[in-house]
Amino acid sequence: MNAKDQQDIRAVMSAATDLWVAHDMEGWGRYFTEDADxxxxxxxxxxxxxxNVEGHLDxxxxxxxxxxxxxxxxxxxxxxxxxxxLVHTRWDWPDHVQAGAQPEDRSGIISYVVVEHDGRWLIRSAHNTRVS
Incomplete structure:
Protein backbone atom coordinates (compact mmCIF):
# COMPACT_ATOMS: atom_id res chain seq x y z
CA MET A 1 0.00 0.00 0.00
CA ASN A 2 1.46 3.34 -0.97
CA ALA A 3 1.83 6.38 1.25
CA LYS A 4 -0.98 8.29 -0.50
CA ASP A 5 -3.47 5.48 0.17
CA GLN A 6 -2.45 5.40 3.83
CA GLN A 7 -2.78 9.18 4.05
CA ASP A 8 -6.22 9.06 2.38
CA ILE A 9 -7.39 6.32 4.76
CA ARG A 10 -6.18 8.32 7.77
CA ALA A 11 -8.08 11.35 6.42
CA VAL A 12 -11.27 9.26 6.09
CA MET A 13 -10.93 7.99 9.65
CA SER A 14 -10.28 11.52 10.97
CA ALA A 15 -13.23 13.04 9.11
CA ALA A 16 -15.57 10.22 10.14
CA THR A 17 -14.51 10.63 13.78
CA ASP A 18 -15.10 14.40 13.64
CA LEU A 19 -18.59 13.85 12.21
CA TRP A 20 -19.36 11.21 14.85
CA VAL A 21 -18.29 13.57 17.64
CA ALA A 22 -20.46 16.32 16.10
CA HIS A 23 -23.29 13.76 15.94
CA ASP A 24 -23.69 14.47 12.22
CA MET A 25 -24.74 10.92 11.52
CA GLU A 26 -25.85 11.65 7.95
CA GLY A 27 -22.40 13.05 7.15
CA TRP A 28 -20.75 10.19 9.05
CA GLY A 29 -22.78 7.68 7.06
CA ARG A 30 -21.36 8.97 3.78
CA TYR A 31 -18.04 7.38 4.76
CA PHE A 32 -19.65 3.91 4.65
CA THR A 33 -20.59 1.75 1.67
CA GLU A 34 -24.32 1.20 1.16
CA ASP A 35 -23.94 -2.44 2.24
CA ALA A 36 -21.69 -1.69 5.22
CA ASP A 37 -21.74 -3.90 8.30
CA ASN A 52 -26.09 1.88 10.84
CA VAL A 53 -26.89 5.60 10.69
CA GLU A 54 -30.39 5.09 12.13
CA GLY A 55 -29.02 2.94 14.94
CA HIS A 56 -26.43 5.55 15.86
CA LEU A 57 -29.06 8.31 15.81
CA ASP A 58 -31.01 6.43 18.49
CA LEU A 86 -7.67 -3.44 7.39
CA VAL A 87 -7.57 -0.52 9.81
CA HIS A 88 -7.40 -0.75 13.59
CA THR A 89 -8.18 2.25 15.76
CA ARG A 90 -8.21 2.87 19.48
CA TRP A 91 -10.85 5.07 20.99
CA ASP A 92 -11.18 6.73 24.38
CA TRP A 93 -14.25 8.25 25.95
CA PRO A 94 -13.42 9.64 29.40
CA ASP A 95 -16.14 10.52 31.88
CA HIS A 96 -18.88 8.73 29.97
CA VAL A 97 -22.10 8.70 31.98
CA GLN A 98 -25.04 6.39 31.35
CA ALA A 99 -28.35 7.48 32.91
CA GLY A 100 -28.36 6.60 36.61
CA ALA A 101 -24.72 5.44 36.64
CA GLN A 102 -21.40 6.86 37.81
CA PRO A 103 -19.02 8.38 35.24
CA GLU A 104 -16.55 5.91 33.76
CA ASP A 105 -13.62 6.09 31.42
CA ARG A 106 -14.37 3.93 28.40
CA SER A 107 -12.01 2.75 25.71
CA GLY A 108 -11.97 0.27 22.89
CA ILE A 109 -10.66 -0.93 19.58
CA ILE A 110 -12.46 -0.79 16.25
CA SER A 111 -11.45 -3.02 13.34
CA TYR A 112 -12.42 -1.56 9.98
CA VAL A 113 -12.33 -2.98 6.49
CA VAL A 114 -12.04 -0.09 4.06
CA VAL A 115 -12.39 -0.36 0.31
CA GLU A 116 -11.48 1.90 -2.57
CA HIS A 117 -14.67 2.84 -4.37
CA ASP A 118 -14.76 5.27 -7.31
CA GLY A 119 -11.45 6.82 -6.29
CA ARG A 120 -12.19 7.23 -2.58
CA TRP A 121 -11.89 5.04 0.48
CA LEU A 122 -15.08 3.95 2.24
CA ILE A 123 -15.77 1.82 5.28
CA ARG A 124 -17.24 -1.56 4.31
CA SER A 125 -17.20 -3.10 7.79
CA ALA A 126 -16.57 -2.05 11.37
CA HIS A 127 -16.42 -4.06 14.58
CA ASN A 128 -16.28 -2.07 17.82
CA THR A 129 -15.02 -3.76 20.99
CA ARG A 130 -14.90 -2.14 24.42
CA VAL A 131 -11.81 -2.93 26.44
CA SER A 132 -12.70 -1.16 29.65
Whole structure:
Protein backbone atom coordinates (compact mmCIF):
# COMPACT_ATOMS: atom_id res chain seq x y z
CA MET A 1 0.00 0.00 0.00
CA ASN A 2 1.46 3.34 -0.97
CA ALA A 3 1.83 6.38 1.25
CA LYS A 4 -0.98 8.29 -0.50
CA ASP A 5 -3.47 5.48 0.17
CA GLN A 6 -2.45 5.40 3.83
CA GLN A 7 -2.78 9.18 4.05
CA ASP A 8 -6.22 9.06 2.38
CA ILE A 9 -7.39 6.32 4.76
CA ARG A 10 -6.18 8.32 7.77
CA ALA A 11 -8.08 11.35 6.42
CA VAL A 12 -11.27 9.26 6.09
CA MET A 13 -10.93 7.99 9.65
CA SER A 14 -10.28 11.52 10.97
CA ALA A 15 -13.23 13.04 9.11
CA ALA A 16 -15.57 10.22 10.14
CA THR A 17 -14.51 10.63 13.78
CA ASP A 18 -15.10 14.40 13.64
CA LEU A 19 -18.59 13.85 12.21
CA TRP A 20 -19.36 11.21 14.85
CA VAL A 21 -18.29 13.57 17.64
CA ALA A 22 -20.46 16.32 16.10
CA HIS A 23 -23.29 13.76 15.94
CA ASP A 24 -23.69 14.47 12.22
CA MET A 25 -24.74 10.92 11.52
CA GLU A 26 -25.85 11.65 7.95
CA GLY A 27 -22.40 13.05 7.15
CA TRP A 28 -20.75 10.19 9.05
CA GLY A 29 -22.78 7.68 7.06
CA ARG A 30 -21.36 8.97 3.78
CA TYR A 31 -18.04 7.38 4.76
CA PHE A 32 -19.65 3.91 4.65
CA THR A 33 -20.59 1.75 1.67
CA GLU A 34 -24.32 1.20 1.16
CA ASP A 35 -23.94 -2.44 2.24
CA ALA A 36 -21.69 -1.69 5.22
CA ASP A 37 -21.74 -3.90 8.30
CA UNK A 38 -21.27 -2.36 11.74
CA UNK A 39 -21.04 -4.45 14.90
CA UNK A 40 -21.48 -2.26 17.97
CA UNK A 41 -19.71 -2.91 21.26
CA UNK A 42 -23.08 -4.04 22.65
CA UNK A 43 -23.39 -6.76 20.01
CA UNK A 44 -25.91 -4.98 17.77
CA UNK A 45 -25.20 -5.73 14.12
CA UNK A 46 -26.34 -3.34 11.41
CA UNK A 47 -26.05 -4.62 7.84
CA UNK A 48 -26.54 -1.48 5.76
CA UNK A 49 -25.43 2.14 5.84
CA UNK A 50 -28.99 3.29 6.49
CA UNK A 51 -29.49 0.91 9.44
CA ASN A 52 -26.09 1.88 10.84
CA VAL A 53 -26.89 5.60 10.69
CA GLU A 54 -30.39 5.09 12.13
CA GLY A 55 -29.02 2.94 14.94
CA HIS A 56 -26.43 5.55 15.86
CA LEU A 57 -29.06 8.31 15.81
CA ASP A 58 -31.01 6.43 18.49
CA UNK A 59 -29.06 7.67 21.51
CA UNK A 60 -30.13 9.95 24.35
CA UNK A 61 -29.25 13.64 24.10
CA UNK A 62 -27.24 13.29 27.32
CA UNK A 63 -24.90 10.88 25.49
CA UNK A 64 -24.71 13.10 22.40
CA UNK A 65 -23.48 16.00 24.58
CA UNK A 66 -20.72 13.78 25.98
CA UNK A 67 -19.27 13.00 22.54
CA UNK A 68 -17.00 16.05 22.82
CA UNK A 69 -14.82 13.89 25.11
CA UNK A 70 -14.43 11.11 22.51
CA UNK A 71 -11.21 10.56 20.58
CA UNK A 72 -10.15 7.91 18.07
CA UNK A 73 -6.72 7.32 16.57
CA UNK A 74 -5.46 5.01 13.86
CA UNK A 75 -3.08 2.39 15.24
CA UNK A 76 -2.47 0.27 12.13
CA UNK A 77 -3.28 0.07 8.43
CA UNK A 78 -2.58 -3.09 6.44
CA UNK A 79 -3.36 -3.82 2.81
CA UNK A 80 -5.40 -7.03 2.45
CA UNK A 81 -5.69 -6.90 -1.34
CA UNK A 82 -5.50 -4.14 -3.94
CA UNK A 83 -8.11 -1.58 -2.93
CA UNK A 84 -8.86 -3.28 0.41
CA UNK A 85 -7.31 -2.42 3.78
CA LEU A 86 -7.67 -3.44 7.39
CA VAL A 87 -7.57 -0.52 9.81
CA HIS A 88 -7.40 -0.75 13.59
CA THR A 89 -8.18 2.25 15.76
CA ARG A 90 -8.21 2.87 19.48
CA TRP A 91 -10.85 5.07 20.99
CA ASP A 92 -11.18 6.73 24.38
CA TRP A 93 -14.25 8.25 25.95
CA PRO A 94 -13.42 9.64 29.40
CA ASP A 95 -16.14 10.52 31.88
CA HIS A 96 -18.88 8.73 29.97
CA VAL A 97 -22.10 8.70 31.98
CA GLN A 98 -25.04 6.39 31.35
CA ALA A 99 -28.35 7.48 32.91
CA GLY A 100 -28.36 6.60 36.61
CA ALA A 101 -24.72 5.44 36.64
CA GLN A 102 -21.40 6.86 37.81
CA PRO A 103 -19.02 8.38 35.24
CA GLU A 104 -16.55 5.91 33.76
CA ASP A 105 -13.62 6.09 31.42
CA ARG A 106 -14.37 3.93 28.40
CA SER A 107 -12.01 2.75 25.71
CA GLY A 108 -11.97 0.27 22.89
CA ILE A 109 -10.66 -0.93 19.58
CA ILE A 110 -12.46 -0.79 16.25
CA SER A 111 -11.45 -3.02 13.34
CA TYR A 112 -12.42 -1.56 9.98
CA VAL A 113 -12.33 -2.98 6.49
CA VAL A 114 -12.04 -0.09 4.06
CA VAL A 115 -12.39 -0.36 0.31
CA GLU A 116 -11.48 1.90 -2.57
CA HIS A 117 -14.67 2.84 -4.37
CA ASP A 118 -14.76 5.27 -7.31
CA GLY A 119 -11.45 6.82 -6.29
CA ARG A 120 -12.19 7.23 -2.58
CA TRP A 121 -11.89 5.04 0.48
CA LEU A 122 -15.08 3.95 2.24
CA ILE A 123 -15.77 1.82 5.28
CA ARG A 124 -17.24 -1.56 4.31
CA SER A 125 -17.20 -3.10 7.79
CA ALA A 126 -16.57 -2.05 11.37
CA HIS A 127 -16.42 -4.06 14.58
CA ASN A 128 -16.28 -2.07 17.82
CA THR A 129 -15.02 -3.76 20.99
CA ARG A 130 -14.90 -2.14 24.42
CA VAL A 131 -11.81 -2.93 26.44
CA SER A 132 -12.70 -1.16 29.65
Missing amino acids: FVAHSGLWWTSRDD VPESVVRQKRNYTQRVEAIAEIAPGVA
